[in-house]
Amino acid sequence: MNDLIVTAENFSFSYGGCKDFALQSLSFSLSRGEALGVIGPSKAGKTTLCLALSGILQRFFKSGHAEGRLSVGGLEVHPQNFDHLVAITGTLLESPFLQISGIKLTVFEEVALTLQHMGIGRSEIASRVENVLAALKIEHLSQRSPLELSGGETKKLALASALVKDPELLVLDQPFSQLDPIGVQRLKTILKRFVSRGKALVIMENEPEHVLALDRVLALETGITLAYGSPDKVLGDTRLIERGFGVPLWIELAYLVKLRAQKNVTHLPTRYGESLAFLRDVRKFWRRRKE
């Protein structure tokens, strides 16, 4: 069995009526059991990539223009393969409220809707929905109306709808926004378990801190790849700070200290421990100099 689940080769996309490409010559791959983080400021193309991976872009934005190759689960992302894509991918959009169908009376029914469309048996639907609600700790919302939830609860509901399918590939657009710190940690644990079961994960994030623990990171800027590789390689790239990517504070601090010490800084320590050790060394150095 081929382990590759996503392959992008020079993939570009421009929306209809737009001269500029929203995504330009993207090349990356993702295997089963791997997690990819996509970071970048606003208008970097994260949402467009999320829509492309779930097949939405090619189905709903037909006036757009695509170049290169993008395949998911061994099949080209194409409107004809949309059913296959929906079956193997779980997607969380940036605005979870728009993922609520508006036709179901309870949270339980809303989560079950995805499985109903997949033709899964009634008893299995019930057990899978109960399990996913319990995993996200929202089982107490089971009989509440989806329209009466808070922002964070709506996000968890949309996540539950994506996870309940037990997809091969999970594509999440800013999954940690609107969640409280406990919710963020709980979701990270769920996602870690998901990947350890041989599934693939793509997370689009505004805050690079959330992608530090992933296998690979793709940094985008206006649809172009700025850096791609391991989190240490990408987040340690000084261009990210210079272009306002909002890297964690300890990396930025290390950058400022290094910048004062030497002019040509190209790479920084990315792990908290590493940065702390680095800053301790700097302090020792300054103390020695004073003495």
Next chain:
Amino acid sequence: MRLHPATSLVIAVSAICESLLLDAQGNTVLALTLLAFLLVRPNARIMLRRFAVHLGAVIFFIFLLNSLIYPESGSSLMGSVGFLRKDGIQFAWHISARLLVLIFSQIFFFTSADPHLLAEWAMRRDFGQSLGYVFLFAISLLQLLRHKLEAVTQAQQSRGLKVEGNVFVRTRAFLPIIAPLVFSYLKESINRSIGLSLKGFGSKSSYTPLAVEEPQPLHEKFIAMLVISGFLFSLALKVLR
């Protein structure tokens, strides 16, 4: 007690079709019969109370306008104007009774069967997923708009707009909100269809209904047959006359 969706649908649709065949007296009897059915149901009573004032106002204006102006064939505009014109009142009575049958049948339909079960019942019979969703979405639309309206109102209130007070103040506050609200909702429809597609809507896989389908009880089948027969009898009488 809830009726089977099929029974509810047959009764409501037959009543609406029947009202098109009947005269003023017939429509009045039909409206009163439906009203009697509605009054014994608590949820229907709530809905009736909600509509009563608006319905009363509409019927009042139908009577008022038709009793003052009723154009006869060949008469001039001035010749149509009068005071408490008998033919105008007769026409208003017919129209009002028909309107009441239409409204009461719909209230009966929405309160006697669970609309969600009805949609699933329709989907099971291959009426198409889209039809079921359009039906359910139409029911949920008001609720969705109400939520959005609350959010917009709160946002406007935080900007200092006066949204509470007498009817005049509230109307003045809501009028500029309504149009953008509806338009933004229409704009969101593409995103909502994306959301539904991600949930597999429109896929070729078979749809699994959540509720176990209850067969239509025998007595309800009998009632439905009786209602259909009644309608066919009226239709035959109308054609033969």
